[in-house]
Amino acid sequence: MIRRAVSVVGELLVTAGVLTLLFVVWQLYWTDVTSGRAQAATVTSLEQQWAVPATPTPTPTESAPTVTVDETPPTGDAFAIVYVPRFGSDYAVPVVEGTGTEELKEGIGHYADTAMPGEVGNFAIAGHRVTYGKPFNRIDELRNGDAVVVATATQWFTYRVQAEEIVSPKQVSVIAPVPDQPGETPTQAWLTMTACHPKHSARQRYIVHALLESVTDRADGPPASLAAVG
Amino acid sequence: MYGLWWRVLPGPWWVRVLISLVVAAAVVWACFEYLFPFIADHLAINDGTVDGQ
Numbered sequence: 001m002i003r004r005a006v007s008v009v010g011e012l013l014v015t016a017g018v019l020t021l022l023f024v025v026w027q028l029y030w031t032d033v034t035s036g037r038a039q040a041a042t043v044t045s046l047e048q049q050w051a052v053p054a055t056p057t058p059t060p061t062e063s064a065p066t067v068t069v070d071e072t073p074p075t076g077d078a079f080a081i082v083y084v085p086r087f088g089s090d091y092a093v094p095v096v097e098g099t100g101t102e103e104l105k106e107g108i109g110h111y112a113d114t115a116m117p118g119e120v121g122n123f124a125i126a127g128h129r130v131t132y133g134k135p136f137n138r139i140d141e142l143r144n145g146d147a148v149v150v151a152t153a154t155q156w157f158t159y160r161v162q163a164e165e166i167v168s169p170k171q172v173s174v175i176a177p178v179p180d181q182p183g184e185t186p187t188q189a190w191l192t193m194t195a196c197h198p199k200h201s202a203r204q205r206y207i208v209h210a211l212l213e214s215v216t217d218r219a220d221g222p223p224a225s226l227a228a229v230g
Numbered sequence: 231m232y233g234l235w236w237r238v239l240p241g242p243w244w245v246r247v248l249i250s251l252v253v254a255a256a257v258v259w260a261c262f263e264y265l266f267p268f269i270a271d272h273l274a275i276n277d278g279t280v281d282g283q
Contacts, residue, residue, distance in 0.1 A: 011231040022258065026266045099279045101271050109279070126279040131270075136278065172280050195278040202277045 027131055031105075035133035039107045042078050042094040050153045050218060072116065073097045080117055082108055082125070082135075083149040083226055086142055093135040095150070099126045108135050111175055115189065117150045118157045118215055122190040124175035129195040129206070136195035139206050140164075147225040148191055148210045154218050158225040159191040159210035166197055167205050174207045188212065 073079045080095040099109035108127040115121030127136035142148075142161050150157040167174055174194065177186040189212035197206035216223050239246040 008231045019261065022261060023266050023269065026262055027270055030262060031270075101274075104278070111279075128276055128278055131276050167280070169277070169280055174280055194280050196276055200275065202275055205278065205280055207280075 031131045032133055035105050035131075038105075039094055039133045039135070040092075042107060043081055043092045046078060046081055046094060050151075072112075075100075075112070076103055076106070078107060079152065080110075081151045083151065084142070084147070085149075085226060086146045087138050089227075093127070093133070095125060104128055105132045107133070114175055114192075115177065115186075117152050117191075118155065118189055118212060120189050121177040121186045122175055122179055122192050123150070124192040124194070126194045129197070129199050136193060136206075137199075139193060139195045139208060140197075142208050147213075148193070148208075149223065149226050150191070151218070156216045156218060156220075156223045157189075157191075157212060158214045158216075158223050159189075160213045161208055161210045163209045165207045165209075167207055169202065169205050171205070174205075174209075179209050 075098040076096055078094040078096045082093050082095055084091050094107035095110050096103045096106045096108070097110050097112070099111050103109040104126065108125045111124040111126065114124040117123050127139075128134050129136050129139065142164065144161050144163070146161045148159045148161065150159065163179075165174070173180050173182045175192050176182040176184070177190075178184040178188075179190055179192055191210040191212070193208040193210075195206045196202050197204040213225070214223065235250075236246060239249055241249075
């Protein structure tokens with residue numbers, strides 16, 4: 001009887017061990033496969049949408065106003081693509097609105113209520129360092145001067161890395177309109193990337209700040225900053 | 231546990247192996263589709279965001 005019970009407990013423990021190993025495989029390998037595939041598909045479909053000349057605008061009314069300020073898209077919607085030459089010439093990840101658990105599986109997440117690409121303020125984005133396509137896996141390889149290029153339906157924005165820092169997860173001041181100076185009124189367009197640090201841990205955050213260098217029209221083709229890796 | 235499983239399965243040994251493999255595959259699939267995503271969302275070992283909470 002006791003022997004029977006021990007054998008059942010043993011089999012249960014072995015089963016639990018196997019399931020735990022399976023979970024690790026799923027988390028570290030399978031989520032990269034599925035999310036990576038989905039994110040690549042999102043990039044392709046965005047590029048296709050943007051290639052089509054924006055719906056024949058029947059607007060011969062008074063020439064459009066000045067600057068095109070992107071309106072904030074609904075949570076979960078992909079609205080931009082991030083290219084980082086340092087991460088490889090094939091690196092392209094969609095940016096979705098929001099930084100919830102679900103959004104970060106779809107790509108890089110845009111912090112709600114922070115600036116939009118190119119806007120004065122701080123375009124703050126978060127990405128996984130491991131798992132779910134791990135868009136910011138190599139964030140620690142970024143050096144000052146490296147290009148981070150953001151594409152939207154109409155424009156290319158080239159940002160240049162200015163600073164890196166490692167902070168506590170509670171340090172929201174890194175995504176303030178003027179990074180690390182909450183309350184200040186912004187005069188420049190920043191981009192801030194946040195990822196977990198160290199890898200496989202949620203103890204700290206790895207932060208990269210970049211400053212807007214140039215803006216070009218999508219119609220003019222990809223900017224030169226996309227090509228070179230310093 | 232697995233001994234009992236083996237005894238209640240019908241048919242010759244290769245049918246039992248086949249059934250066992252199919253059931254194992256179904257369990258793995260259910261884990262990948264439902265159980266693991268649910269657990270992972272509650273673990274948050276890879277959270278990369280900053281927030282005040």
